[in-house]
Amino acid sequence: MSKLKGGCMCGNVKYTSDSEPAMTAICHCVDCQKQSGSALSIVVALPEDQISFTGELKLFVTSGDESGKKINRYFCANCGSPLYSAPDVMPGSIFLKAGTLDDTSWLKPEMEIWCASAQPWVSIDESLPMFPGNPPF
Ligand SMILES: [Zn+2]
Ligand SMILES: [Zn+2]
Numbered sequence: 318m319s320k321l322k323g324g325c326m327c328g329n330v331k332y333t334s335d336s337e338p339a340m341t342a343i344c345h346c347v348d349c350q351k352q353s354g355s356a357l358s359i360v361v362a363l364p365e366d367q368i369s370f371t372g373e374l375k376l377f378v379t380s381g382d383e384s385g386k387k388i389n390r391y392f393c394a395n396c397g398s399p400l401y402s403a404p405d406v407m408p409g410s411i412f413l414k415a416g417t418l419d420d421t422s423w424l425k426p427e428m429e430i431w432c433a434s435a436q437p438w439v440s441i442d443e444s445l446p447m448f449p450g451n452p453p454f
Contacts, residue, residue, distance in 0.1 A: 320334065320335055320336070320337070321333065321334040321335075321336065321338070321361070321363070321368070321413070321418065322334075322418070322419045322420070323413070323417040323418040323419050324372075324417060324419070325372070325392075325393035325395075325396055325398035325400060325417060326393070326396045326397075326398045327393060327395050327396035327398070329372040329373065329393055329394070329395045329396070330370060330371070330372035330373070330374060330393045330398070330400055331370070331371050331372060332368055332369065332370045332371070332400070332413075332417075333368070333369060334363055334367055334368035334369070335367065336363050336364055336367035336368065338361045338362065338363060339362040339363060339364070339410065340361075340362045340427050340428070341359070341360070341361050341362070341415065341424060341425060341426050341427050342359070342360050342362070342412075342426055342427060342428045342429065342430050342452070343357050343358075343359055343360075343426045343428075343429045343430070344357060344358050344359075344360055344412075344430050344431050345357050345429065345430065345431040345432055345433075345434055345435035345436070345439070346382075346430070346431035346434055347431075347434050348379050348388065348390070349431070350434075350436070352390060352392075352399050353399065353414075353416075356435075356436045356438075356439050357435070357436075357439065358399070358414055358415075358416075359414070359415035359416060359424065359426060360402070360412035360413060360414060360415060361412070361413045361415050361418075361424075362407075362410050362411070362412055362413075363410070363411055363413060364409060364410060364411075365403065365409050365410060365411045366409070368411065368413070370400070372393065372394075373393070373394040373395070374391045374392065374393065374394065374400060375391070375392055375393070375394045376389055376390070376391055377389075377390045377392070378390070381404065381405070381406070382450060382451065384406060384451075386404060386405040386406040387404075387405045388402050388403070388404045388405070389402065389403040389404070389405070390402050391403070398414075398417060399414045399417075400413070400414060400417055401413045401414060402414075406451065426442075426445065427445065427446070428445050428446040428447070428448065428452060429441050429442065429445050429446070429447045429448070430447075430448045430450070430451060430452055431448070431449070431450055431451070432447045432448060432449055433449040433450060
């Protein structure tokens with residue numbers, strides 16, 4: 318039985334994975350704010366080879382942070398929902414957009430990243446590890 322299941326807003330893109338999430342984070346980076354149209358995104362890290370997608374994804378590549386490593390951002394070709402990011406800085410891992418999960422009841426973010434660009438009104442849980450940019454991988 319698949320542990321993780323989800324999909325985009327229109328239902329054209331779906332995914333399943335039997336993997337345990339490697340970690341769950343809240344990302345305050347500017348690109349996540351732009352892509353989500355919101356203040357942040359909630360991401361679940363998984364090994365890239367342990368998730369399968371159906372449906373047509375489109376790719377937009379951003380220049381990423383000052384390290385120059387690119388971030389590959391995949392979204393539904395039909396409705397535009399962001400599904401996951403694959404940063405070149407962490408080859409082999411993807412960051413699923415947790416809002417696309419069918420069941421989000423188990424989600425519990427373990428860290429806050431890119432806090433330096435967090436919107437000022439967002440309350441950050443200071444009991445969690447916080448990083449101004451990427452966490453140390
Ligand atoms: Zn869609
Ligand atoms: Zn981000």
